[in-house]
Amino acid sequence: MNTSLSTAALPDVELKETLHEAPTQPSRALFRVLAAISFCHLLNDMVQSLLPSIYPILKSQFHLDFVHLGMLTFTYQVVASLLQPLVGQYTDKRPMPFALPVGMTFTLAGLLLLATAPTFGWLIVAACLVGMGSAIFHPESSRIARMASGGKHGFAQSFFQVGGNTGSAIGPLLAAFIVLPQGQRGMAWFAIPALAGIAVLYRVGRWYRERNRDGVAKKQVEKHATVSLSRGRVVLALAILIALVFSKYFYLASLSSYYTFYLIQRFGVSVQTSQLMLFAFLGSAAVGTLIGGSAGDRWGRKLVIWISILGVLPFTLILPYASLFWTGVLSVIIGFVIASAFSAILVYAQELLPGRVGMISGLFFGVAFGMGGIGAAVLGKLADTTGIINVYHLCAYLPAIGLLTGFLPDIEAKRRPGAVERAAG
Incomplete structure (x- = not known):
């Protein structure tokens, strides 16, 4: 945490030095930018993960059922999913270096409204604001992670992602010890990390502005263009990837949104115990994210996709029948x-x-946010009608969609031998 905080400094001399370095050459200055954007991803997703983490409080205080909780997640994630590709497409043509602190400001506004909302309607508005902040933050921060990758694109994206996953894991833990004892208004304490994120993102925006002004970003895109496929094959590959994202995030919705209720109902554990087990699951996801990106750089992304989606199927099938101890172990795996x-x-x-x-x-x-939102709403309705335990029996088969990976083109095999290793350093 202290190492990440130091990235807020981002000295001007290092920023100027970065502008003149080859895009594929790793440097301390590039890594500082990557660390800064990953740290802000941690703050952003930590704040956003508080919404599902305080569902037990909101359910009791506002007399909500699972459908209402699903509507909150649906609102937040669908707003984010609809706006993110539009934001990304717009900024591909018209770069906006300071969009990131603006996005974090929307998140801050939604957070403060969550802490003070008097009715369920205002909770929906707060979820919309948080979703808008996410829609601006994620495509632009992913772009900066690639710009600061030094050619190690998989590592850069996983390092960026692990910040978000770490934040998502910390959120429930902080909710258990800060928000739960104080109630809804305890959410206001998290305005402090949101303000810190705005300050760091302003510095990152200055770096992005200078890099874009010198044309380095455009040269980097041209340098790392890889293979060309027919339009039909590209569309098919994108459709398969979207199906795989659906499988991943629809299943994750059952764990991130309803895991605590599943543990409480099936095993009779306390709210704090369920939050700690949710923290363990999300923490393991953060480690998996970091390793997955580097593994993709080294052994190929298609192989990592095979193992990650289809390889998890045996564990999801066993989970609904496991004891409390093995439920914790399997959820971590x-x-x-x-x-x-x-x-x-x-x-x-x-x-x-x-x-x-x-x-x-x-x-x-x-798509990831949308699938999570749709999954939360659908699974919430299913939990109300058939029971929360039945949700996990049905969702266990979703990773079988990973079989579609076999239809992805081997774009890495089309490169010259050793191209991936040379690009990685």
């Missing part, structure tokens, strides 16, 4: 394995369409 896919999927898609980093990032982050 599932989080680790399934989380390794997204960085590989995202970089694979970016390489299908070089020069459309913002649109591709927005599309896939948007």
Whole structure:
């Protein structure tokens, strides 16, 4: 945490030095930018993860059922999913270096409204604001992560992603010890990290502005353009990748939104115990994300996608029948394995369409949020009608969609031998 905080400094001399370095050459200055954007991803997703983390409080205080909770998640994630590709497409053509602090400001406004909302309607408005902040943050920060990758695109995206996953893991833990004892108004304490994020993102925006002014970003896109496929094959590959994202995030919705209720109902654990187990699951997902990106750089992204999506199937099938101890162990394994896919999927898609980093990032982050939102709403309704335990029996088969990976083109095999290793350093 202290190391990440130091990235807020981003000395001007290092920023100027970065502008003149080859895009594929790793440097301390580039890593500082990457660390800064990952740290802000931690803050952003930590704040945003508080929404599902305080569902037990909101359910009791506002007399909500699972459908209402699903509507909150649906609102937040669908707003984000619809806006993200539009934001990414717009900024591909018209770069907006200071869009990131603006996005974090929307998140801050939504957070403060969550802390003071008097009715369920205002909770919906707060969820919209948080979703708007996410829609601006994710495609633009993913673009900057690629710009600061030094050629290690998988590592850069996973390092960026692990910041978000770490924040998502910390959020429930902080909710258990800060928000739960104080109630809804305890959310206001998290305005402090949101303000810190705005300050750091302003510095990152200055770096982006200077880099874009010198044309370095455009040269980087041209340098890393890889293979060309027919339009039909690109569309098919993107459709398969979206289906894989659906499988991943629809299943994750069952864990991130309803895991605490599942543990409480099936095993009779306390709210704090369920939050700690949710923290363990999300923490394992953060580790899996970091390893998945580097593994994709080294052994190929298609292989990582195979292992991550289809490889988790045996564990999801066993989970509904496990004891409390083995439920905790299996959820950690599932989080680790399934989380390794997204960085590989995202970089694979970016390489299908070089020069459309913002649109591709927005599309896939948007699909991820949308699938999570739709999954939360559908599974909430299913939980109300058939029971929360039945949700986990049905969702266990979703990773079987990973079989579609076999239809993805081997774009890495089309490169010259050793191209991936040379690009990685």
